[in-house]
Amino acid sequence: MFDEMDELAQDYDETVRTARESAGMSQEDLARKLNEKASLIRKIERGDTLPSDDVQRKLESALDVNLSAGGTADESEWSGGDSTGEYTLGDVVERKDS
Template sequence: MVQCEMCGAETGSPKTVKIEGAELDVCDDCADFGTEVQTQDTSSTSTKYSTSSSGSSSSGGSSGSSTSSSTGSGGGGGGGSRRDMFDEMDEVVQDYDDRIREAREAASMTQEELANSLNEKASLIRKLERGEVLPSDSVQRKLERELDISLSTGGGSDDNDWSGGSSTGKTTLGDVVKRKD
């Protein structure tokens, strides 16, 4: 008997299922949470695994698993672009070291003077100007304020891709869905 890697139940015939990108050996009840991975017998294809939908088997229990197993495509693809928290963040420009050095020299400051005005170590300024380290968010803000420069590229440049919500006047899914508690 093998233990299910999701719920811990003993199972005689575990199924290998891909859930959130990880392949797990699970029992029949937990197999509904992902897509079943089957090894191919022929080696003529370039991929080792193929995935198939496991929506045909249903647990039917009162644990609510039937509502969570029908969540659309299993994470393998989709037509829409996926966004995450990193899309909203500003990135440090590639030539930040040159910008810092040129701005400091234009202000007729030494590395030590700049470090003192920022309340940082002079060794940090040297490393920044050589491009050895990236500035932390707080140091980046101090440098931008002190030297009147910009060290970041604007993140979230594709913010206009999404159009929806109540400002468009169209009905959204949130306006229609009723929660079952």
Template sequence: MFDEMDELVPDFDQRIRSAREAADMSQEDLADQLNEKASLIRKLEHGDHLPSDDVQTKLERALDITLTESSGADEDADWEGGSAVGEYTLGDVVERKDS
């Protein structure tokens, strides 16, 4: 369930500010467009506040940006190790405590 959730990117605050400035909008202009308070935009751009899912969606649409990165299955693809024949067993990844 949680493996396929998207995570907020670490630089979400910079992405929001850069996209807003590139669109030549003030924080107040963006807040008006999103029907949110300018103080929320300030807090987001300073990294003091995480956007709710609703606000995140509005920001992504209004500024044409992505604030999430996919997690889960992609991370598993980078894992290498284990069996020489390309198949893994439980013994390849588990270490027994009684040994």
């Protein structure tokens, strides 16, 4: 069930705000375009709420942005995992007795 879900980027709020401003839209304009409430856009841009999967897709399409955390430069810091991209508990746990 969770395999298809992408993790939201930490800076999703800044990405949405910057893209909206670059497009010359107000929060109300973006809300109308997405058929959502302006209060939701304000909360997303402040980082007070996470967009639902549906709203995330609409934002990405309307603003031509990617709000998923995967595929960023930060990924190169991770050295665990196998060739399939799957991680095990052993990849992320640090033992205290070592």
